[in-house]
Structure formats: C-alpha cells, structure tokens
Amino acid sequence: MRIRKSVLALSCLAGLLAVVPDVLHAEGVRGVAAPAVYPATTWQGRSGVVLRVMRRLDSHVELVSLRVGTDTAYGPLSFRLERCLQKPDGLPAQTAALLKIEENQESGSAPFEGWMFTDDPALGAYAGALYDVQVVSCDGDKVEPMVGPLPAPVPPQLPMAMASHVEADEGQGPTVLAPPSSEGNGGQGSGSSGPTSLLPPAASLPAPQPAPGTVIHP
Numbered sequence: 001m002r003i004r005k006s007v008l009a010l011s012c013l014a015g016l017l018a019v020v021p022d023v024l025h026a027e028g029v030r031g032v033a034a035p036a037v038y039p040a041t042t043w044q045g046r047s048g049v050v051l052r053v054m055r056r057l058d059s060h061v062e063l064v065s066l067r068v069g070t071d072t073a074y075g076p077l078s079f080r081l082e083r084c085l086q087k088p089d090g091l092p093a094q095t096a097a098l099l100k101i102e103e104n105q106e107s108g109s110a111p112f113e114g115w116m117f118t119d120d121p122a123l124g125a126y127a128g129a130l131y132d133v134q135v136v137s138c139d140g141d142k143v144e145p146m147v148g149p150l151p152a153p154v155p156p157q158l159p160m161a162m163a164s165h166v167e168a169d170e171g172q173g174p175t176v177l178a179p180p181s182s183e184g185n186g187g188q189g190s191g192s193s194g195p196t197s198l199l200p201p202a203a204s205l206p207a208p209q210p211a212p213g214t215v216i217h218p
Helices: 002-027 160-169
Strands: 044-055 060-067 071-074 077-086 095-103 112-117 131-143
Touching: 044 095, 060 071, 060 077, 060 131, 077 131, 095 131, 112 131
Parallel strands: none
Antiparallel strands: 044 060, 044 077, 044 131, 071 077, 077 095, 095 112
C-alpha cells in the first residue's frame, strides 16, 4: 500500500514538473530584482544618547540624556547631539556620538565639536575646566544609519533562451516562420517533409559559355 502511494505521488510530481515549462512559456518570464538592504555590519542609528558628566570640584557624576537635533543645558554646559551610532547585534559593542559642547565664557574652556567613542574616550572626550563628559550608550528609537541612501535594485539579466518569452509578454508576439512554397522545393509541393532552410535563396548563375573555337559534339 505504501509503495502504491509513493508511485502515485511521484506520478503527480512528474506531471506538475512537465506543466511548469509550458506555464512559463505562456505567461512569460521576468527577472525580479532583490530588495535593497544595508550590509549586516552597518552601524545602527539612534535618536538619543546617554552622557556621563562629572563635576571636577566634588567628583559628582550624573547621567544626562540628549535627543538628536535638540539643544540641552546642564549647568554652564550646552549640549547639541547631531548623531548617535552603535554597532549591530552580534558585533563587539561600541557607540559613537557626534556632539557639540560649549561652556560659558567665564570657565575659559574651548568648545568641543566632534565624535566621541565608548571604546576609546581619549580620542573624543570633553575635558573642560569644570566638567568632564563621556559617552555611555545610544538611546531612543532606531533611525537610519549615516551611510546615505540605499542603491537602486537592479533586476538580473535573463538568459538568451528566455528573451522570446519576455518579448511575447510585452505584446510583440513570437516570430512565426511561413511554410516554404512549392516553387522553392524543386517541384515537390507543400507536402515535402524535408528540412526548411532559413537562409535566403541563392541567386541563379548563368550557364558557362564555351571558349571560342571549341567544337561541341551533340
């Protein structure tokens, strides 16, 4: 019983496989481009950041949250966050924030504008006369990473064997060859089963003429 069911299933599968080429020929085949996606190693953008601010006078530490494009005041400090990026899941954790920090003129500290990194704060940490600032992590909602727009998807090139299907689907229709006429088959008529040549008929050449003084015997 199991063998009979297996044979029946294989017969149905063979019938479906035999119908698929006819369906593709009738409907036409088109190449579909894959959706455009960012690479797996692209840093993820966030709408906010968390900073660690330490006051030098008494070593008081406090966490301050910022939002992208918003000016935030903390004592004599003024923060503005431009970007916050973090590595995707599965890679070593790292955060980078593009910040602008200004302190009042009485402190004498120069303004800071640049990137700060969690793995190496020495490359982008703010060390003012009254406060030290470091990046803790990104915060907020996920936003587009800072890598520019995605490339336009390009559809794949189909093989030449499928070009006729695409043309037929666009309304041009397949090319139909007309049967040869009886005159071009040497008087055999339209019932000849010989192969049909796709080349144009060769031009008839004139009969060769005998050289002068040549005697032709009947």
